[in-house]
Amino acid sequence: MSARRFLVALLLRAYPQEWRREYGDELADILTSRPLSVRIAADVLAGGLRQRGRSPHPATILGVLSLLVVLSQFVLAPASWPAVVRSSGITFPTLRVSFLASEIYIYVALICGYWTERRFKCSLPRAGVAAMRMTLIAGSPVMLAGLLIALGVLDPSFAEWRAGGFVPSPIAMMLAPIAAAPQFYFWGIFGAWAKRRF
Amino acid sequence: MGRKPSSGPASDPELLILASLADGPKHGYAIMADVEQSIGVTLGPGTLYTAITRLVDRKLVAPEAVSGRQRPYRLTRAGAEALEERLSAMKRVAALGLRRLRTV
Numbered sequence: 001m002s003a004r005r006f007l008v009a010l011l012l013r014a015y016p017q018e019w020r021r022e023y024g025d026e027l028a029d030i031l032t033s034r035p036l037s038v039r040i041a042a043d044v045l046a047g048g049l050r051q052r053g054r055s056p057h058p059a060t061i062l063g064v065l066s067l068l069v070v071l072s073q074f075v076l077a078p079a080s081w082p083a084v085v086r087s088s089g090i091t092f093p094t095l096r097v098s099f100l101a102s103e104i105y106i107y108v109a110l111i112c113g114y115w116t117e118r119r120f121k122c123s124l125p126r127a128g129v130a131a132m133r134m135t136l137i138a139g140s141p142v143m144l145a146g147l148l149i150a151l152g153v154l155d156p157s158f159a160e161w162r163a164g165g166f167v168p169s170p171i172a173m174m175l176a177p178i179a180a181a182p183q184f185y186f187w188g189i190f191g192a193w194a195k196r197r198f
Numbered sequence: 199m200g201r202k203p204s205s206g207p208a209s210d211p212e213l214l215i216l217a218s219l220a221d222g223p224k225h226g227y228a229i230m231a232d233v234e235q236s237i238g239v240t241l242g243p244g245t246l247y248t249a250i251t252r253l254v255d256r257k258l259v260a261p262e263a264v265s266g267r268q269r270p271y272r273l274t275r276a277g278a279e280a281l282e283e284r285l286s287a288m289k290r291v292a293a294l295g296l297r298r299l300r301t302v
Contacts, residue, residue: 027226028267030230054251
């Protein structure tokens with residue numbers, strides 16, 4: 001693949017998959033048949049973002065809603081609220097994001113798989129990947145806080161009451177949502193399977 | 199080569215595409231070339247396809263059978279009506295403005 005085709009393929013990644021299926025070949029053909037300037041690349045990127053904004057993926061919608069739940073616990077909630085992260089009691093991961101470890105979040109992952117299959121008539125693994133992506137979006141405030149603590153931007157005590165009184169390791173905070181994601185792959189698949197079955 | 203103006207009717211990619219398709223089906227590249235040659239406005243490929251997607255969703259434009267890697271688009275009946283309505287409204291506004299300017 002030439003550098004130009006690689007760049008065009010990269011630009012097209014800015015668009016949602018279902019849009020690419022419909023219009024991707026045409027747009028790629030135009031982009032490879034005329035000079036590719038920075039202005040055109042910016043125009044294509046902006047078009048991709050607009051398309052993503054028009055029809056957000058179920059994983060993005062549910063991920064952002066879950067993110068707001070985690071964020072509200074993290075930023076707004078008083079110290080008396082349940083901890084945002086808690087010790088897992090196992091070697092890896094040492095931390096769990098409470099919302100992602102809750103029963104209700106399993107239902108969210110099931111809905112994500114169900115909705116993804118309903119909308120895209122996709123393969124079961126793709127519904128699983130969508131649920132994983134949703135988990136990473138939802139856990140991003142914890143990962144970001146971990147990163148900021150690791151970089152020394154945020155005081156470690158910021159995370160103390162949010163972890164139920166102990167100071168969590170910033171690396172564990174960054175890893176907790178990533179470590180949680182694989183299990184939701186299966187819940188996403190199960191949700192998509194339920195859509196096909198019922 | 200003109201760039202897309204930031205205001206005025208020529209800044210509306212959907213209107214430009216509808217006007218370009220008024221004389222028959224064209225594929226994306228041909229629409230860009232036609233708008234550039236006839237109106238002097240360059241539509242970026244991203245802007246073009248964002249507008250085409252919206253027009254197809256609103257059933258003002260319909261895709262035809264694919265020829266090569268490019269697919270022609272045609273104006274639907276609803277698209278032709280919408281274009282005529284908008285151009286007539288613009289014509290009325292232009293006529294009013296010019297008439298009043300002449301009387302100043």
